[in-house]
Amino acid sequence: MTPLSSLVAGAIDLGAVLLLALSLKGLSRVRSARAANGMAALAMGLAVLGLLLQEQLSPTAWLWIGIGSALGGLAGQITAQRVPMTAMPETVALFNGCGGMASLLVALGVALFDSAGSGLTERISIVISVFVGAITFSGSLVAMGKLQGWIGTPAFTQSRLRHVVNLSLAGACLAGALLVPAHPGGWALWALVLASTLLGIGVTLSIGGADMPVVISLLNSYSGVAAAAAGFVVASPLLIVAGAMVGAAGLILTQVMCTAMNRSLVSVLFGGALGGAAASSGGDGDQEYTRITSCSPEECAMALECAERVVFVPGYGLAVAQAQHALRELAKLLEANGTQVSYAIHPVAGRMPGHMNVLLAEADVPYEQLVEMDTINPEFPRTDVVIVLGANDVVNPDAKNDPSSPLFGMPVLEVNQARQVFVVKRSLGAGYAGIRNGLFELPQTAMLFGDAKAVLNGLLSELRDLGVGKQAAAAPVRTPVAA
Numbered sequence: 001m002t003p004l005s006s007l008v009a010g011a012i013d014l015g016a017v018l019l020l021a022l023s024l025k026g027l028s029r030v031r032s033a034r035a036a037n038g039m040a041a042l043a044m045g046l047a048v049l050g051l052l053l054q055e056q057l058s059p060t061a062w063l064w065i066g067i068g069s070a071l072g073g074l075a076g077q078i079t080a081q082r083v084p085m086t087a088m089p090e091t092v093a094l095f096n097g098c099g100g101m102a103s104l105l106v107a108l109g110v111a112l113f114d115s116a117g118s119g120l121t122e123r124i125s126i127v128i129s130v131f132v133g134a135i136t137f138s139g140s141l142v143a144m145g146k147l148q149g150w151i152g153t154p155a156f157t158q159s160r161l162r163h164v165v166n167l168s169l170a171g172a173c174l175a176g177a178l179l180v181p182a183h184p185g186g187w188a189l190w191a192l193v194l195a196s197t198l199l200g201i202g203v204t205l206s207i208g209g210a211d212m213p214v215v216i217s218l219l220n221s222y223s224g225v226a227a228a229a230a231g232f233v234v235a236s237p238l239l240i241v242a243g244a245m246v247g248a249a250g251l252i253l254t255q256v257m258c259t260a261m262n263r264s265l266v267s268v269l270f271g272g273a274l275g276g277a278a279a280s281s282g283g284d285g286d287q288e289y290t291r292i293t294s295c296s297p298e299e300c301a302m303a304l305e306c307a308e309r310v311v312f313v314p315g316y317g318l319a320v321a322q323a324q325h326a327l328r329e330l331a332k333l334l335e336a337n338g339t340q341v342s343y344a345i346h347p348v349a350g351r352m353p354g355h356m357n358v359l360l361a362e363a364d365v366p367y368e369q370l371v372e373m374d375t376i377n378p379e380f381p382r383t384d385v386v387i388v389l390g391a392n393d394v395v396n397p398d399a400k401n402d403p404s405s406p407l408f409g410m411p412v413l414e415v416n417q418a419r420q421v422f423v424v425k426r427s428l429g430a431g432y433a434g435i436r437n438g439l440f441e442l443p444q445t446a447m448l449f450g451d452a453k454a455v456l457n458g459l460l461s462e463l464r465d466l467g468v469g470k471q472a473a474a475a476p477v478r479t480p481v482a483a
């Protein structure tokens with residue numbers, strides 16, 4: 001390689017790292033997230049280009065890399081376009097698994113086919129990359145299977161899983177220790193692959209379904225660690241930096257999710273494997289309610305017509321019903337009537353971090369109307385009407401008031417402080433945590449049963465019948481509760 005092409009390749013690598021760092025920063029804000037995603041894709045493209053320029057590759061190798069990149073890019077694009085938002089956690093799990101598998105294969109390739117003698121750092125990196133890569137691969141596939149409902153974990157398997165976890169951890173440590181002193185290869189390498197794969201399966205299988213999104217975020221972090229280790233194996237600074245950034249970002253997100261769900265990481269990871277109570281699943285959601293008030297869209301529309309401040313609380317059910325566009329229409333109509341409209345966003349509403357932000361952004365809801373939990377909670381006592389749309393756990397007042405509730409301690413949207421609350425859902429069924437919701441029985445709450453989209457369309461036509469929005473041009477539009 002000439003000094004010039006080496007310089008160009010180095011500059012491309014540096015550009016890719018900078019773009020990746022900027023894209024991670026951009027992903028933290030809804031407004032810049034789309035551009036940041038494009039930036040990350042560009043960084044990946046540059047990384048491949050840098051590799052092609054740096055190495056003395058044969059035409060066959062160029063061909064394979066080209067075919068691999070094209071097929072991978074196409075598969076990614078098709079998946080991103082076809083997968084519904086509600087299935088995103090499973091998709092992320094699958095992608096994490098692919099990342100873990102790639103790092104595992106890189107390390108195996110060097111261990112098996114690189115005949116040059118390897119140094120201590122390289123040998124340790126191979127062991128880490130195989131260990132973490134295999135755990136990420138098998139754990140992510142199990143997580144995906146559990147979220148899809150393909151795999152369950154019957155209670156009687158919990159104690160056996162504990163043995164699998166203990167034995168495979170011991171086996172992986174032993175095999176890893178044998179591999180460090182000499183050039184990795186032989187039966188110890190395959191023993192490490194097998195033990196690490198079993199460890200990933202055992203740990204993930206024993207975790208309750210309610211905690212699976214947290215596990216996926218953690219596995220995302222693992223895939224970064226595996227990639228960073230693979231970077232040491234093939235001496236790629238780009239891979240090391242990118243892997244470290246993904247590892248750190250995944251870990252921070254895991255911590256944020258644990259805090260928002262009032263769970264500790266240790267209880268998420270080992271609650272099942274250590275034989276403790278599985279996550280918040282299987283509560284008393286089917287317990288009977290005795291003081292339920294239900295109402296019709298007409299009654300709700302009349303309350304909305306008179307309201308000065310309305311807060312919508314979107315939840316998982318809104319995503320299931322794909323009712324975000326109908327909600328935006330309703331909000332526009334109310335704004336035209338002079339009503340102040342905001343959307344209360346709980347950090348773990350839906351099934352993945354940022355789920356509600358993305359859903360509402362699809363319907364062009366202005367970003368400044370999305371209000372975070374800590375900012376909107378003090379505003380509820382001054383709110384005339386709250387409409388809870390397919391949300392359940394994130395508005396459960398028992399999380400604050402009932403020490404016996406499995407949700408106790410989880411920060412929630414305090415909608416019970418508002419003057420009037422309408423809860424839109426199809427039945428009195430429980431949410432993700434599987435427990436009853438004291439909000440439904442409060443005197444200020446009325447249930448509006450039905451699919452969120454159908455109910456919102458019903459409200460729209462009731463309001464139009466009442467003449468709301470006709471005076472749109474004349475009515476002043478008030479500003480939202482808070483930015």
Ligand code: NAP
Nearest residue numbers: 213315316317348350352353392393394426427431432452
């Ligand atoms: P939720 O507690 O799961 O409740 C969703 C509600 O939507 C259900 O009670 C369901 O009631 C209703 N629903 C479903 N389909 C509907 C439809 N078509 N129309 C109207 N309603 C519909 O949702 P959430 O309040 O958003 O809470 C999220 C939960 O997920 C929390 O427990 C959180 O800890 C957990 N979680 C979230 C994340 C994350 O990152 N976001 C990660 C891990 C876990 P019906 O069946 O009666 O309609």
